[in-house]
Each structure stands twice: as C-alpha cells, then as structure tokens.
Amino acid sequence: MTDTVRIIPLGGVGSVGKNMTAIEYAATIVVIDCGLMFPEDEMVGVDLVLPDIRYLLDRKDQVAAIILTHGHEDHIGALPYLWPMLQVPLYGTPLTMGLVRAKLREHRLHKVPLHTVTPGDVTRLGPFSFEYIRVTHSIPDSVALAIHTPLGTILHSGDYKFDPTPVDGRPTDEAKLAELGRDGVLALLSDCVRVESPGWTPSERAVGEAFDRVFAQAPGRVIVTTFASNISRVQQAITVGHRHGRVAAVVGRSMENNTAVAGELGYFTVPDGALRSVEEVNNLPFHRALFVTTGSQGEPNSVLSRIASGDHRQLQLEPGDTVIFSASPVPGNEEAVSRTINRLFKQGATVIYGRQELVHVSGHASVDELKRMIALTRPRYVVPLHGDYRHMALYARVAQEAGIPRERILVPDLGTVIEFDDRGHGAVVGQVPAGSLFVDGISVGEVDHVILRDRRMLSRDGIFVVVAALELETGRVVAGPDILTRGFIDPRDARELLDGARERVRAVCEAHAHGLSDWSFLHQKIRDALGPYLYEMTGRRPMIMPLILEV
Numbered sequence: 001m002t003d004t005v006r007i008i009p010l011g012g013v014g015s016v017g018k019n020m021t022a023i024e025y026a027a028t029i030v031v032i033d034c035g036l037m038f039p040e041d042e043m044v045g046v047d048l049v050l051p052d053i054r055y056l057l058d059r060k061d062q063v064a065a066i067i068l069t070h071g072h073e074d075h076i077g078a079l080p081y082l083w084p085m086l087q088v089p090l091y092g093t094p095l096t097m098g099l100v101r102a103k104l105r106e107h108r109l110h111k112v113p114l115h116t117v118t119p120g121d122v123t124r125l126g127p128f129s130f131e132y133i134r135v136t137h138s139i140p141d142s143v144a145l146a147i148h149t150p151l152g153t154i155l156h157s158g159d160y161k162f163d164p165t166p167v168d169g170r171p172t173d174e175a176k177l178a179e180l181g182r183d184g185v186l187a188l189l190s191d192c193v194r195v196e197s198p199g200w201t202p203s204e205r206a207v208g209e210a211f212d213r214v215f216a217q218a219p220g221r222v223i224v225t226t227f228a229s230n231i232s233r234v235q236q237a238i239t240v241g242h243r244h245g246r247v248a249a250v251v252g253r254s255m256e257n258n259t260a261v262a263g264e265l266g267y268f269t270v271p272d273g274a275l276r277s278v279e280e281v282n283n284l285p286f287h288r289a290l291f292v293t294t295g296s297q298g299e300p301n302s303v304l305s306r307i308a309s310g311d312h313r314q315l316q317l318e319p320g321d322t323v324i325f326s327a328s329p330v331p332g333n334e335e336a337v338s339r340t341i342n343r344l345f346k347q348g349a350t351v352i353y354g355r356q357e358l359v360h361v362s363g364h365a366s367v368d369e370l371k372r373m374i375a376l377t378r379p380r381y382v383v384p385l386h387g388d389y390r391h392m393a394l395y396a397r398v399a400q401e402a403g404i405p406r407e408r409i410l411v412p413d414l415g416t417v418i419e420f421d422d423r424g425h426g427a428v429v430g431q432v433p434a435g436s437l438f439v440d441g442i443s444v445g446e447v448d449h450v451i452l453r454d455r456r457m458l459s460r461d462g463i464f465v466v467v468a469a470l471e472l473e474t475g476r477v478v479a480g481p482d483i484l485t486r487g488f489i490d491p492r493d494a495r496e497l498l499d500g501a502r503e504r505v506r507a508v509c510e511a512h513a514h515g516l517s518d519w520s521f522l523h524q525k526i527r528d529a530l531g532p533y534l535y536e537m538t539g540r541r542p543m544i545m546p547l548i549l550e551v
Contacts, residue, residue: 005149007189007418010434011035011051012386014414016193016331017074018436019386020051021156025149028126029059031066031088032145032156036077037436038297038330050078052435055415057085064125068092069158070142071099072229080107081437089113091123093132095141098261099229119143119173133180135160135172138204138230138363140267144177151422152186155377159191159386161201161365162372167208167232168267174376181378186420187410188379192387192395194364201369202361204232207326210358211240218350220286220320222246225296225304226327226360228254231262233326234292235270241290242274249281251315252294252303278314291315296327298336308343317347325353326360331388367398374402381408381426383418462487464534464542466505466526469549479549481505488542497537504529509548522548 005025012019017037023030037049056063065088068076076096080103083090090100090112097116104112117123119134131146137159145156155177162172194201215222224237234255238248248270250256262268281289295304304323306312323344329337344351352359365373374382382404384395396409410418410426415434420426463486469479481502485491491498508529512522526546535541 003151003422005151005154005186005420007154007187007383007412007420008055008432008434009385009412009414009416010053010055011037011414012074013384013392013412013416014389016386016388018049018051018078019075020053020078021189021385022056023128023147023149023154024062025127025151027062028064028128029056029062030064030125030128030130030147031056031086033069033075034066034078034082035072035074036081037074038299038333048077048081048438050081050437052433052437053082053085055432055434060086063088064128065089065091065123067123067130067145068096068100069145069156070137070139071096072139072159072227075159076100076103080104080109083109083112089115091115091117091130093117093119093141093143094265095139095231095262095267098265099258102257102261133173133176134170136163136166136170136363137161138227138232140168140170140231140262146180149186151420152380152424153180153184154187154189154420155180155185155379156189156385157191157373159193159364160369160373161194161363162369163201163203165203165205167204167236177373177376181376185377185379186424187381187383187418187426188374188377189383189385190370190373190395191364192370192384192391194362194366195370195387195391195394195398197362197366199366199368201364201366202358204236204361206358207233207361208236208240211237211324212243214322214324214352214357214359215240215244215246215290218287218320218322220318220322221289221291222322222324223291223293223304223307223315223349224324224326225293227296228252228258228294230327231258231268234259235268237290237292237326238270238274242271246288246290247273247281247284248275248290248292249278250275250292251278255292255294282314286318286320295340296325296337297330297333298338298340300336305340308340308347310347317344317349319348320350321348322350322352324359325351328360328362370395370398371402374399374404379404380424381410381420383410383412385412461540461542462489463545464488464501464530465545465547466501466530467547467549468505468509470509477506477509481509485542488540489538497534500537501530501533504533505546522546 008022010020019033019035021032119132121132123130129148133144135142135144144158147154226233259268293303295302307315382399384392392411399409415432417430419429465484466481468481471478508525512525523546527544530544
C-alpha cells in the first residue's frame with residue numbers, strides 16, 4: 001500500500017527487552033534495533049529470548065536495513081542470531097558499530113555490511129530518510145531517529161534522558177528536537193520504561209559523587225558491579241578510585257571486551273596507571289584495590305556470582321571488602337540479585353545497593369522528561385515503546401497530561417500494525433505474527449512453548465517412567481512393569497504406592513494391548529490410569545512416560 005506508513009513493534013512492548021520495530025512504506029521495510037531479552041524464571045533451560053521475525057522473513061526482499069539506536073544488549077544482542085536470516089546492511093554510531101563488530105566476530109560472522117554514522121548524518125533508504133539525533137543514555141553514542149517519510153516525520157526516541165551533565169559532555173540535542181517539533185512530527189515513538197518515577201532522572205555525575213563517599217569510607221578492597229555496556233559507569237568508578245589512591249582491574253569477558261572497544265574508539269579514557277591486570281591489583285594492599293566486574297543481574301556464571309559463591313579462581317572475599325551494586329535489577333532478575341547480595345553478606349562483605357547511596361541512576365527519562373520530550377517535539381500522535389504493559393498504560397496517562405488527546409495515543413501489542421494515511425490520520429489496523437524465539441544451547445527457535453511447559457512440569461512434579469514388556473499376540477505382561485522416578489518421590493518410602501501403580505499398568509495392558517498396532521493408544525491409556533491415582537495419593541502430577549516393549 002503506497003499511501004500509508006506502517007509501524008509494527010516486533011519486540012520491546014509488553015516486556016522490557018528484545019527491542020525491534022519495523023517501519024514500512026510501499027515495498028520498503030526498515031528495522032529499528034535488534035535486541036534480546038534474558039529469560040524469565042519460568043523459561044526453564046532457555047539461554048536468551050529473541051524477537052520472532054516471521055513477518056520479516058516472509059518479506060525478506062523488502063527489508064532494506066537494520067538501524068541501531070545504541071549498543072545495549074536489548075537493542076543489538078539478537079544480531080548474531082537473526083542477521084544471518086536477513087543479511088541486510090546495519091547502520092549505527094561508532095561505538096555501537098564497534099560493539100556490534102566485536103559481537104559478530106565472536107560468532108564468526110565477518111562479511112556483514114556495517115555503516116557508521118554520526119549525529120546529524122542522514123541515511124536514505126528507499127522512500128525513507130533517517131536523521132540521527134544525539135541523546136543521552138547510560139551508554140555513549142546513543143541516538144534518536146527522525147524518520148522522514150512521504151507522509152510526515154516519525155520520531156523514534158531511542159532510550160534517552162535529559163542529563164545536563166553527562167560524563168561524556170554530550171547532552172541530548174534539545175535544539176534539534178525542538179526544530180523537528182516546529183516542522184511537524186506525525187508520531188513520537190517514545191521510550192517509557194521509567195514512567196513510574198516522578199520528576200527528573202538524576203544526572204550520571206551524581207553517581208560519581210556517591211562513589212566518592214563510599215570509597216572514602218571503605219577500609220579494604222572495593223568491588224563495583226554494573227552492566228558490561230555501561231562504559232560511562234565503569235569509567236567513573238575507575239576515575240574516582242584513582243582519586244582515592246586505588247588501582248582498578250576490569251573483570252569479566254564482556255566488560256573487558258566492551259572497554260577495549262570503547263578505548264580504541266576514544267569513548268573510554270582513564271588516568272594513566274589507573275587500570276591494570278587482575279593479578280597486579282591482587283598484589284596491592286587491600287585499601288588500594290578496586291575491581292569492576294560483571295554480575296549486577298545475578299547471572300549464575302558471572303564474575304560477581306562466582307565471587308559470592310566462593311568459587312572464583314582469582315578473587316575471594318575478605319573481611320572489610322565493600323561491594324557496590326551500580327545497577328538496578330532488570331524486571332525478572334530480582335530474585336537472582338537478592339540471592340547474590342545475601343551470599344555476599346554471608347561472606348562478611350559490606351554491600352551497597354538499592355537506595356542506600358545513589359550508586360546507580362537510570363539512563364531512562366522520568367515523568368517530567370517524558371513530558372518535556374512531548375513539549376519539544378509536539379507530536380500529533382504518540383506511541384509508547386520499550387516497556388511492560390503497565391509502563392505503556394501509565395505513559396498514556398502522562399501523554400494526556402502533556403496535552404495529547406486520548407484518541408491520539410496508540411498503545412500497541414507485539415505485532416500490532418499502526419497505520420498513518422496521507423491525511424495524517426493514525427490508527428491500529430491489524431496484527432501480524434509476533435512473539436519470541438528461544439535460544440537453547442546452539443539452537444534458535446527449536447524450543448517452543450510446549451517444550452517449556454514440559455520442562456516446567458518436570459521441574460515442579462518430576463517424572464514417572466513405566467517400563468513393561470508385552471507379548472504381542474496376547475497382551476500379557478511378561479516383564480515388569482518396572483518404575484523409575486526422578487523428582488517425584490523417594491522409591492524407598494513409597495513401596496505401597498509403586499505396587500499400586502504396577503497393578504494398574506498391568507490391568508491396562510491386559511485389557512487393551514491384545515492385537516494393538518498403534519502403541520500410542522496404549523501409552524495414553526496408561527497415563528489416564530496413573531494420573532488420577534498418583535494425584536490422589538500424593539497431590540502431585542508428575543510427567544508420566546510409558547515405555548512398552550514388544551516380545
């Protein structure tokens with residue numbers, strides 16, 4: 001359809017993570033961001049969660065490019081898994097492209113067309129012109145996108161806040177946003193993940209002041225944990241530590257890689273002598289040692305989790321150590337973070353987290369900043385992105401307070417098609433296939449919701465395996481039934497229950513097995529007989545697996 005612009009969120013709505021939005025006009029589709037999400041507790045065995053791109057694959061010849069707003073995992077992390085399916089050019093700022101290049105190289109993807117852009121540049125892709133606008137976030141080189149279409153300008157905010165004193169000295173380009181507002185913005189696609197916080201998000205420099213206070217009081221080693229991609233935070237920790245006579249080591253492969261890339265590109269600068277190897281810092285007096293590590297989200301194999309468990313090969317906690325959590329838990333990670341904090345306390349560390357000190361500030365806009373973005377850009381429509389459903393619903397309320405009529409606030413779901421016509425009218429007009437792809441080991445998309453259901457059942461009630469050998473002609477049980485259970489009951493304490501189960505299996509086989517050619521029918525009959533019996537006796541529903549052998 002040549003007379004409409006379509007916006008289709010394929011990720012990043014209804015949950016925090018796996019950000020991906022398709023912009024479509026005529027026969028051209030451009031994708032904004034390609035992020036991942038870390039699995040929730042009920043996603044048993046899943047390593048990563050990616051956007052489902054069935055819609056794009058069905059129109060592969062129409063996809064012109066992927067444009068990246070910044071280098072966080074929830075915006076670039078899915079590229080190694082999804083780019084091979086699309087094989088289109090990638091556009092992003094220097095630091096973003098540096099992180100992407102390293103990530104792709106790690107997955108042995110070398111011939112990827114990467115295009116580096118800077119704020120103020122314009123990329124023309126078919127009927128679209130993408131203009132890059134500098135915004136402040138918790139990683140340098142973040143941008144918003146002004147998408148100039150034949151029907152008007154759409155502004156994708158990226159992740160942003162209005163920080164007057166960012167560490168890199170590059171605040172959000174409010175003048176450009178105001179210029180777009182004067183020229184006319186058809187729709188603002190806005191980050192809304194921090195809409196529950198009133199006022200303004202504190203400046204990143206406030207974290208440096210909190211580090212100053214904590215470092216001054218810490219009697220022994222200091223361990224700071226934050227996101228591996230939070231280059232400004234790592235830089236602040238090392239710089240403040242240097243002022244207090246401390247020498248730092250960066251620990252954790254992803255953080256080491258990211259700081260190396262940022263250093264090569266000039267986005268990571270620390271005083272001479274302030275950064276050394278783990279071995280060198282380990283040999284210093286405790287009051288001079290600083291370690292900056294991964295593990296702020298309680299990831300099981302991260303550096304901090306291994307330190308908390310006492311099994312890191314280079315770092316062991318000592319009395320007097322101070323651990324600073326310079327990050328807030330991503331929704332879904334709260335329990336893992338809490339477990340890590342408890343283990344650190346148990347080992348005698350002083351742990352600074354939460355609201356004890358302002359050792360973390362968000363990179364996202366709070367309520368007054370969300371309203372300021374609306375005031376600057378004066379959009380005809382607003383569309384909340386990058387948030388849970390509660391965030392998007394609350395953003396709708398904030399947008400109304402900022403003067404946007406309710407009928408011009410379009411709250412999408414995954415796969416929602418929002419369409420703007422040549423009269424400037426916008427509406428939700430349909431739905432395309434969308435959802436999640438699961439990475440499990442080396443497989444992408446092979447694990448589905450049925451498999452996850454089975455895994456949850458196994459983790460909750462265990463497994464009950466029945467093995468029997470039958471005489472094919474008569475249906476007589478000639479061996480067994482033998483029973484194997486895991487995660488359900490201790491067989492030594494349940495002899496009566498198991499004997500009853502055997503009798504029921506034997507009865508079912510003798511009643512239904514004679515002359516059978518379809519053994520799945522007998523398997524189901526065994527499950528039907530055992531399920532109610534086991535639930536009546538134990539109150540649990542294990543996964544029942546009959547294994548019937550013919551003799």
